[in-house]
Amino acid sequence: MGLTFFVFLSSGLFLGWSLGANDAANVFGTAVGSRMLRFSTAAVVCAVFVTLGAVLSGAGTAHGLGQLGSVNAVGGAFTVALAAAVTVYGMTKAGLPVSTTQAIVGGILGWNLFSNTQTDLAVLTRILGTWVACPILGALFALVLYRVTERTIRVAKPHILWLDQWTRIGLLVAGALGAYSLGANNIPNVVGVFVPASPLGDLSVGGVFTLTGQQRLFLLGGLAIAVGAFFSRRVMMTVGKNIVTVGPVGGWVVVMAHSLVLFTFSSQGLQSLVTRLGLPSIPLVPVSSSQAVVGAVCGLALARGIKGARQINWSVLRNIALGWVATPAIAAVVSYLALYVVQNVFEQPVYRVTGL
Amino acid sequence: MAELKISPFRTTKILQAEIDEMLDVVSQAALAYKHGIDHYIRHGWEGTAEEKFEQICAFEERGDELRAKIGMALYTEMLLPDTSGDVLGLLRSLDRLLDDMQHSFVVVRIERPEIPSEFHEGLLECVSQAADTVEQVVVAARCYFRDPRTTRDHIHKIRFFEGETEKTAFRIIEQIFRSEMPLDRKLQLRGHVWLIDRVADRADDAGDALAIYAVKRSV
Numbered sequence: 356m357g358l359t360f361f362v363f364l365s366s367g368l369f370l371g372w373s374l375g376a377n378d379a380a381n382v383f384g385t386a387v388g389s390r391m392l393r394f395s396t397a398a399v400v401c402a403v404f405v406t407l408g409a410v411l412s413g414a415g416t417a418h419g420l421g422q423l424g425s426v427n428a429v430g431g432a433f434t435v436a437l438a439a440a441v442t443v444y445g446m447t448k449a450g451l452p453v454s455t456t457q458a459i460v461g462g463i464l465g466w467n468l469f470s471n472t473q474t475d476l477a478v479l480t481r482i483l484g485t486w487v488a489c490p491i492l493g494a495l496f497a498l499v500l501y502r503v504t505e506r507t508i509r510v511a512k513p514h515i516l517w518l519d520q521w522t523r524i525g526l527l528v529a530g531a532l533g534a535y536s537l538g539a540n541n542i543p544n545v546v547g548v549f550v551p552a553s554p555l556g557d558l559s560v561g562g563v564f565t566l567t568g569q570q571r572l573f574l575l576g577g578l579a580i581a582v583g584a585f586f587s588r589r590v591m592m593t594v595g596k597n598i599v600t601v602g603p604v605g606g607w608v609v610v611m612a613h614s615l616v617l618f619t620f621s622s623q624g625l626q627s628l629v630t631r632l633g634l635p636s637i638p639l640v641p642v643s644s645s646q647a648v649v650g651a652v653c654g655l656a657l658a659r660g661i662k663g664a665r666q667i668n669w670s671v672l673r674n675i676a677l678g679w680v681a682t683p684a685i686a687a688v689v690s691y692l693a694l695y696v697v698q699n700v701f702e703q704p705v706y707r708v709t710g711l
Numbered sequence: 712m713a714e715l716k717i718s719p720f721r722t723t724k725i726l727q728a729e730i731d732e733m734l735d736v737v738s739q740a741a742l743a744y745k746h747g748i749d750h751y752i753r754h755g756w757e758g759t760a761e762e763k764f765e766q767i768c769a770f771e772e773r774g775d776e777l778r779a780k781i782g783m784a785l786y787t788e789m790l791l792p793d794t795s796g797d798v799l800g801l802l803r804s805l806d807r808l809l810d811d812m813q814h815s816f817v818v819v820r821i822e823r824p825e826i827p828s829e830f831h832e833g834l835l836e837c838v839s840q841a842a843d844t845v846e847q848v849v850v851a852a853r854c855y856f857r858d859p860r861t862t863r864d865h866i867h868k869i870r871f872f873e874g875e876t877e878k879t880a881f882r883i884i885e886q887i888f889r890s891e892m893p894l895d896r897k898l899q900l901r902g903h904v905w906l907i908d909r910v911a912d913r914a915d916d917a918g919d920a921l922a923i924y925a926v927k928r929s930v
Contacts, residue, residue, distance in 0.1 A: 390792035512858045515798070515928070516723045516730075519791050603793055 360554055363433035364546070368579040370440045371545035374455050375405065375583020378541065378644040380590035381613060382533035385606030386526040387591040391519075394588050400527065401534040402581035408538025408621075409577030410570050415623040415639035417550060417569065420543040422478045424463040429552040431470070431705035434697045435462040436548055438690035446682065453682050454643035457486065459544045461686025466548075468687065469694040470706035481638045486679050489616055489642040490650025490672075496612035497654030504608055518604070525607045533614035534584075537644055538577050540621035544641050546576035605655055612651035617644060646675050726784050730798075730856060733777045737805045738849045740770040744812040744910070745842035748819065752831050752838075756823055764820055767813050774809040778802045797924040801852060804917035808845055811913050815906035824899050827892070833883040834904070840879055841907050844872035844914040851921050855928070862925035869918035876911035880904050 383397035426432045439458035446453035460482060467474045513521065543550075555568040566574065601609065619625060620642045630636050649671055656663035694705045747763025754760075781802060785795045826834065851865035887900050 390789055509858075509860070514727050515791065515794065515856045516727050520720060520723050 360429055360552075363429045364549060364575065366433050366437035366440060367546045367549055367576060370436050370443070370455065370459075371576045371579030372583040372586070373440065373443060374541060374545060375401075375580035376586040377583075377590055378455075378537055378580075379405075379534070379584035379587040380593070381644045381648045382537060382610065383526075383530045383587075384591040384593075385603070385610055386523075386530060387588075388593075389603050389606060391523050391526055391603050391606075392530075394591065396527075397530065397591070398585045398587070400531050401584040404531045404534035405538035405580045405584065406574065406577035408535035408540075409542040409573045409580065410538075410566070412535070412539035412621060412623070413542035413573045413577075414569065415626065416540050416621050416641050417543040417547045417573075419482075419638055419640035420459070420463070420547045421550060422475060423460065423482065424467045424472055424474065425551045426463065426466050426548045427551045427707045428704045429549065430697055430703035431466055431694065432548040432552050434693045434705055435459070435466050435690055436545075438462045438465060438693045439544070439686055441693075442682065442686040442689050446685065454645060454678060455541065455544045456641040456643050457678060457682035458686040459548070459641070461683030462690040463548065464683060465687040465690025466694060466706070469691050472706075482640050483679065485620060485638055485640050485642050486646070489620070490646045490653070490675060492619065493612050493616045493647040493650025494654030494657065496615045497608055497651040498658045500608045500611055501605070501655055501658040504604060508604070522603045522607055526603070526610060529607055529611040529614050533610055533617065536614050536617035536621055538580060540617045541580070541641050541644065542573050542576050545579060546572050547641075601652070601655055608655055609648060609651040612654065613644065613647040616647040616650070617642065646678075649675060722784060722788050722790070726781060726788075726790065729777050729781050729784075733774060733781065733802060733805060734849050734852055736770045736774050736777065737808055738846060740767055740774075740809050740812055741842045741845035741849070743767050743770065744816060744845075745838055747816060748838045748907070749835055751819055752826055752834055756820065760820075764816050767809075767816055771809045771813045774806050778806045794924070794928060797927060800920055801855065801917070801924060804913070804920055805848070805852065808848065808910065808913050808917065811906075811910045812845070815903070815910060818906060819903065822899060822903075824903060825896070826900065827890070829890070830883060830886060830900070833879060833886065834907075837876060837879040837883060837904065837907050840872050840876040841911040841914075844869055844876060844911040847872060848914045848917045848921070851918060855921055855925050859925040859928040862921055866918050866922045869915055873911045873915035873918075876908055880908040 379398070379401045383392065383401055386392040387394050387397050426435055436459070439455065439462040442458040442461065443453050443455055446458075464474060464479075466472070508518065549572060550569055553568055553572050555571045557568060558566045558571055560566060619637060621639060623639065626637050626639055653667050653672065656667050697703050698705045743763045743766040747760050747767065750757070750763065751760045782799050785791055785798065791798055847865050847869045851862050851869060854862040854865060883904050884901050887897050887904075890897070892900075
């Protein structure tokens with residue numbers, strides 16, 4: 356069972372690798388593209404913090420995604436992850452905007468349809484709501500951060516060299532927070548579907564601390580994302596050069612806003628704090644890191660007034676909205692067809708009938 | 712023996728001190744230039760003029776050193792990746808100002824022109840205005856490094872002083888050519904007035920560049 360599980364897990368790990376290779380650029384692209392940080396420094400920090408985030412704080416979003424559909428056979432989990440990976444790959448090749456989060460949700464919906472499992476519409480609506488909220492929240496965070504940062508710089512009047520130093524440190528800190536939040540928020544996309552079918556049990560590490568079965572799975576997924584981060588140089592340079600027109604300080608605002616969005620949708624501590632204050636609970640579900648960045652860039656442009664708003668390429672926002680519908684729909688169809696093939700051609704169980 | 716890097720911000724502190732020193736050097740050179748020429752016009756080439764000339768030469772040499780050191784540090788330490796080109800451009804402009812002030816003084820030292828008393832007042836005014844133009848460049852440059860939004864508050868002063876220098880220079884040249892001096896002396900004096908005016912022109916060019924650099928330094 357052990358070896359078979361790891362063979363099946365390969366599709367999730369591949370998805371993790373591609374997520375690391377792409378989304379690490381959202382975290383450190385500005386810093387590396389603008390030569391404020393070296394790629395090696397960015398990749399190491401990203402790898403460490405993404406793994407920590409996945410292991411220590413991935414449980415919340417995994418639970419949120421699990422509510423949508425609990426893929427209860429490892430063959431099914433493999434197929435859903437593979438369908439998501441194929442969708443991401445195909446749409447990227449076709450030049451269409453795509454998010455791993457939306458692809459995995461589509462994959463689970465495909466599994467729900469195939470296995471005749473009822474989809475909880477309330478959960479689905481909540482997840483869709485967070486997708487819409489993600490870029491909007493990114494824009495709001497960027498707007499506020501821009502105003503605060505601009506005011507602080509205007510009052511403090513730091514020398515250009517000190518501003519450069521503090522921006523470097525800020526980019527490193529924001530990047531570390533972003534990587535941690537990316538790991539915490541996006542780990543269910545990578546290995547979340549394997550949780551119900553995972554045979555991994557608790558593991559005591561030298562009697563110092565214990566890793567739960569889920570944490571062990573998340574560690575593997577986190578390491579896959581971490582390895583992917585080391586392959587993200589080219590994407591980082593592309594993203595960095597696109598965003599660098601806003602300048603290193605503006606870049607810090609974007610990265611910080613993006614990190615805060617991911618943190619908001621993955622922190623159990625923040626969720627319980629918000630609930631204790633009597634405010635509406637924040638759903639802990641995976642959101643798109645790329646869309647958070649696009650939202651933040653738009654927020655930064657809007658903060659500059661009409662001149663900035665004119666610079667926004669509104670077709671990018673239209674494409675994001677298109678992705679909310681197209682990606683899960685395509686992934687659901689791919690997942691459904693793949694599950695059919697795996698079950699009927701390769702004769703692998705893709706779901707277990709429960710409740711009988 | 713190699714120095715120990717105790718503070719992670721050591722390079723930044725050193726570089727900031729060097730940039731500040733470069734601005735001080737240009738400012739002091741402008742004062743030395745003004746006082747030196749002033750003294751020559753009033754008293755001829757005596758001790759003070761020679762002393763100011765030596766000061767300007769020392770400032771020019773130090774300016775070259777600082778510019779090279781700052782440029783090297785910016786590239787080797789990968790500092791200011793987005794604005795290092797502008798900072799180096801500004802330092803080049805400041806260095807040219809030092810060169811022009813030294814050049815103008817060198818020509819006076821070599822030629823020792825005789826200046827009739829009726830031109831003293833105009834020439835003193837022209838030198839003073841040229842030095843003021845340089846001073847305003849230094850003030851604007853200091854703003855660029857700390858508070859780029861206020862840079863343009865000084866750019867218009869640079870333009871004003873440059874315009875005044877030019878007007879004064881034309882007025883003197885006109886007076887020179889209307890005088891009864893022989894043509895060779897007229898041409899010689901005109902050359903000196905042009906050299907003073909060139910200092911202000913170069914300062915104006917630096918101001919134009921600074922205005923663009925300051926706009927680029929928005930968040």
